[in-house]
Amino acid sequence: MIRLACQIAASLLIASPALAECGGGFQSFVKGLKAEAVAKGHDTAAVNTFFKGVSQDAKVLRADRAQGVFQKPFIDFSRHLISQNRIDRGRAMAQKYDAVFDRIEAEYGISRGVLLAFWAFETDYGAFQGDFNTRNALVTLAHDCRRPELFRPQIFAALELYEQGGFDPARTTGAWAGEIGMVQMLPRDILENGVDADGDGKVSLKSSAPDALMSGAKMLSGLGWQAGQPWLQEVVVPDALDWSLSGPARSLTVSEWQGMGVRPRAGDLPSGEMQASLILPQGHTGPAFLAYPNFNVYFEWNQSFVYVLTAAYFATRLEGAQVYDAGRPAQGLSGQQMKQLQSKLQARGHDVGKIDGILGAGTRAAVQAEQVRLGLPADAWPTAELLNRL
Known part of the structure; x- marks a missing residue:
C-alpha cells in the first residue's frame, strides 16, 4: 500500500530549513538527512544510531520500476488476485477475529470485508509482509528523484518511531516502499493511527492482527470513511445509456441512475439521495458497478484504479456478493x-x-x-x- 500524501509531504518540505537534495552522492545525501533530523529537534545520538549502516538498496529501485501488474485490465487483474483460497481464508479470519471486527464496526462503522480485503492483498493475511529493510528502503526512495516528496517525511517518521521504541533500523522489515505490518502502513500513518488493540502496551502491526486491523480501520476513518455506508455495488446497465456520464469523476444520485434504467444485479440500492458514480472498468459491455462516496477513500490507500476497484469488489465478495458478470468487453490494447x-x-x-x-x-x-x-x-x-x- 502506498498512500501518496504528496500535498502534506510537500508542505513539510517547504517548512524544512535545510534539505539534502535527491540524487547526487548517497553518503552526502545521508549526511544531509542527519543534519536535517537534528535541526528538527531529534537527539544527535539517536540520529547517529538510526542512520548507522544505512545503505542504498538496488532491489528497491527495481521493484519501484517494475509494477507491470497494474497494466492488466480489471478482469485479468481481479482474477489474478482473487482466488477461492483467499475467499475461504478471509471468511475463516472473519470468524477468528470476530470480536475485533465487531469492535471496528462499532467504533468506526467500517464493514469487515473492507479490512479483510486489504489484509488479503497486502500480505496474504499476514503470511508475507516483505523482507526489505524499511529504513534502507525509505532512504533509497527519498534519494531517488522519482518521488522524494513522498518518502522523505517517512524517514523522519521512522526515526520518531525508533525513539519511541517501536522501530529497529537494523531489523525492521516490510514492503519495498517502506510499508510495515499486516495491512502495510507507512511510518507516519503508524504514528498517527497506531492502536494497541490487544492491550499488551505496544502497537505491533507485524505480529498482532488486532493491532493491525484496528490501526487500519482508524486510518480509513481518518481519511473520511462514512460510517455504516456502502462503497461498491454491481449493477446492470441498459444498452442505451449516455456513457459519458460514467467514470469516477462524475456522480449522480442513486435515484437519477435508477431513472435511467440502472438497477442492482442483486439486492437493493441504497438511499435514492446518495451520490454514486457508474464505474465501467472495461467499457459499456463489461462489468458495471455503482461506486459510492466511500469508494473514493480507497484512493487514499492506493492510487491504482485497477487495484482500488479490485479491493473494493473483493470486500463485497467476502461479504457474500456473487461473482461479477464479466460481460463481453471489447478487446483492449497491449x-x-x-x-x-x-x-x-x-x-x-x-x-x-x-x-x-x-x-x-x-x-x-x-x-x-x-x-x-x-x-x-x-x-x-x-x-x-x-x-x-x-
Missing part, C-alpha cells in the same frame, strides 16, 4: 499500444501523466473526451478503433 495511445492523447493536449502504458485516471479522462469528440461510446475504455481514429 502495453505498447497503450503507450502509443497516451502519446497521441498527449499530442492533442490531454494530461495523461507519464507515458507508462497504464490506464490511469488521466488517461481514462482523455480517452472519454476523445470518444465524445469522435462519436464513439464514451465509456473511457480504449480500443484499437479509438487508436486508429486518432
Whole structure:
C-alpha cells in the first residue's frame, strides 16, 4: 500500500530549513538527512544510531520500476488476485477475529470485508509482509528523484518511531516502499493511527492482527470513511445509456441512475439521495458497478484504479456478493499500444501523466473526451478503433 500524501509531504518540505537534495552522492545525501533530523529537534545520538549502516538498496529501485501488474485490465487483474483460497481464508479470519471486527464496526462503522480485503492483498493475511529493510528502503526512495516528496517525511517518521521504541533500523522489515505490518502502513500513518488493540502496551502491526486491523480501520476513518455506508455495488446497465456520464469523476444520485434504467444485479440500492458514480472498468459491455462516496477513500490507500476497484469488489465478495458478470468487453490494447495511445492523447493536449502504458485516471479522462469528440461510446475504455481514429 502506498498512500501518496504528496500535498502534506510537500508542505513539510517547504517548512524544512535545510534539505539534502535527491540524487547526487548517497553518503552526502545521508549526511544531509542527519543534519536535517537534528535541526528538527531529534537527539544527535539517536540520529547517529538510526542512520548507522544505512545503505542504498538496488532491489528497491527495481521493484519501484517494475509494477507491470497494474497494466492488466480489471478482469485479468481481479482474477489474478482473487482466488477461492483467499475467499475461504478471509471468511475463516472473519470468524477468528470476530470480536475485533465487531469492535471496528462499532467504533468506526467500517464493514469487515473492507479490512479483510486489504489484509488479503497486502500480505496474504499476514503470511508475507516483505523482507526489505524499511529504513534502507525509505532512504533509497527519498534519494531517488522519482518521488522524494513522498518518502522523505517517512524517514523522519521512522526515526520518531525508533525513539519511541517501536522501530529497529537494523531489523525492521516490510514492503519495498517502506510499508510495515499486516495491512502495510507507512511510518507516519503508524504514528498517527497506531492502536494497541490487544492491550499488551505496544502497537505491533507485524505480529498482532488486532493491532493491525484496528490501526487500519482508524486510518480509513481518518481519511473520511462514512460510517455504516456502502462503497461498491454491481449493477446492470441498459444498452442505451449516455456513457459519458460514467467514470469516477462524475456522480449522480442513486435515484437519477435508477431513472435511467440502472438497477442492482442483486439486492437493493441504497438511499435514492446518495451520490454514486457508474464505474465501467472495461467499457459499456463489461462489468458495471455503482461506486459510492466511500469508494473514493480507497484512493487514499492506493492510487491504482485497477487495484482500488479490485479491493473494493473483493470486500463485497467476502461479504457474500456473487461473482461479477464479466460481460463481453471489447478487446483492449497491449502495453505498447497503450503507450502509443497516451502519446497521441498527449499530442492533442490531454494530461495523461507519464507515458507508462497504464490506464490511469488521466488517461481514462482523455480517452472519454476523445470518444465524445469522435462519436464513439464514451465509456473511457480504449480500443484499437479509438487508436486508429486518432
